[in-house]
Amino acid sequence: MNLALAGQVVVVTGGASGIGRGIAEGFAAEGARVAIWDIAANTAEVAAEIPGAFGCVVDVTQPNSIAAALAATGDADHLVHSAAVGSRKFGFPFTNLTPEDWPRVLTVNIVGMVNVAHALAPGMIARKRGTMTFIASIAGQIGSQTDPPYSASKAANINFAQCLAKDLAPHGVRVNTVCPGMVKTPLNRGIWQAWHDRQAPEDRLDFETWGHEKIRKSTPLGTWQTAADIANMTVFLASNRAGQVTGQTINVDGGFVMHW
Numbered sequence: 001m002n003l004a005l006a007g008q009v010v011v012v013t014g015g016a017s018g019i020g021r022g023i024a025e026g027f028a029a030e031g032a033r034v035a036i037w038d039i040a041a042n043t044a045e046v047a048a049e050i051p052g053a054f055g056c057v058v059d060v061t062q063p064n065s066i067a068a069a070l071a072a073t074g075d076a077d078h079l080v081h082s083a084a085v086g087s088r089k090f091g092f093p094f095t096n097l098t099p100e101d102w103p104r105v106l107t108v109n110i111v112g113m114v115n116v117a118h119a120l121a122p123g124m125i126a127r128k129r130g131t132m133t134f135i136a137s138i139a140g141q142i143g144s145q146t147d148p149p150y151s152a153s154k155a156a157n158i159n160f161a162q163c164l165a166k167d168l169a170p171h172g173v174r175v176n177t178v179c180p181g182m183v184k185t186p187l188n189r190g191i192w193q194a195w196h197d198r199q200a201p202e203d204r205l206d207f208e209t210w211g212h213e214k215i216r217k218s219t220p221l222g223t224w225q226t227a228a229d230i231a232n233m234t235v236f237l238a239s240n241r242a243g244q245v246t247g248q249t250i251n252v253d254g255g256f257v258m259h260w
Contacts, residue, residue, distance in 0.1 A: 003239035006031030010238065011076045013060055013116060014083030016040040016047075018185035019135060022227025023080050026235045028052045035073040037066075038083065060112030066119045075127065078238045079120050082135040084109045084153070086187055090194040092145040102149045109153035110160075117164060121173070128172045131238045134161045135230070136177045136249070138257045146191055154179075158249050165247035174246040176237050181253025182215055183225045220255035 010027045014020035015036035024034045028050045036047045037058035047055030056069040060083050070076070085108045087101045113134060124130030139146070140154025158177050165175035182188070192207045205213065215222060233252050236242055251257050 003030055003235060003241060005235070005239060007033065008077040009033045009035065009073065009075060010078040010080065011035045011037055011073060011120065012080045012082060013037045013058070016043045016055070018187060019180060019183060019227045019230050020082035021046065022231045023082060023234050024050055024053055026228065026231030030235060035076070037069050060116055061107050063115050063119070066115055070119055075123055076120055077130055079116065079132045080135065080234055081113055081116050081132070083112055084135070084187070086147045086150040086190055088190050088194055090146065090198050094145070094148045096198070097148065105149035105153055109150070110156045113157055113160060121168065124173045125168070125171045130173045132164065132173065132175045133234050133237050134177045136179045138179045138181050138251055138253050141179065141249070141257055146195070162247050169246055174242070176245060176247070177249045178230060178233050178237070179249060179251045179253065179257070180230050181225050181251065181256040182211060182219060183227060183230065184211070185227070218256050219253070223254060225252055225254055
């Protein structure tokens with residue numbers, strides 16, 4: 001897209017797989033220097049496959065782990081926070097879950113976001129520039145019953161990003177949220193698996209059929225979204241072409257969620 005991001009440093013949490021990896025590849029294609037922060041043991045190997053990227057094994061729930069990764073990365077021009085987990089259970093109705101299914105999801109998805117924001121904001125404030133983009137989900141807007149802890153955590157991501165946008169705007173730092181719809185990721189496959197395992201044998205669908213049925217019923221454009229689709233929006237938001245965009249929640253969802 002030639003968005004003048006060459007040489008800039010971008011931290012992508014959760015960048016070793018799924019949407020996060022697609023985002024890392026999108027920034028690398030623009031010539032950015034990409035720091036992939038991920039809890040996965042193969043983070044360095046994944047980074048080696050992406051031009052201009054390097055990897056740090058990071059647990060976003062641990063401030064000391066984040067601090068060590070930031071020291072290795074240096075000043076970051078942009079943050080894309082994509083690290084997240086689901087409960088790996090089918091949550092409809094919510095009583096299929098227990099209160100014990102909530103804490104890990106909320107800790108990774110909400111406290112992790114808070115930890116990363118606290119770590120990177122001071123440097124951006126000092127330099128009077130930077131962007132933060134948080135990958136949430138349409139589940140955070142529509143109260144998706146598939147996985148209530150995940151949905152609730154993504155609603156919190158959207159809300160906290162708006163708080164950050166207001167706080168950081170006077171310092172020249174922009175903050176936005178991108179909400180994917182139906183993307184073929186390990187997390188989405190885990191949602192299908194949890195649903196599948198609770199069905200009677202005659203009602204089970206394979207992953208592709210399950211996904212296409214959901215898309216047919218809910219998505220006007222009628223197709224899966226891809227990690228590259230999410231990356232395209234995220235890379236744009238980090239560029240100066242989006243210089244007047246902050247505090248926004250942008251859906252890349254094929255029309256799944258429409259507000260009027």
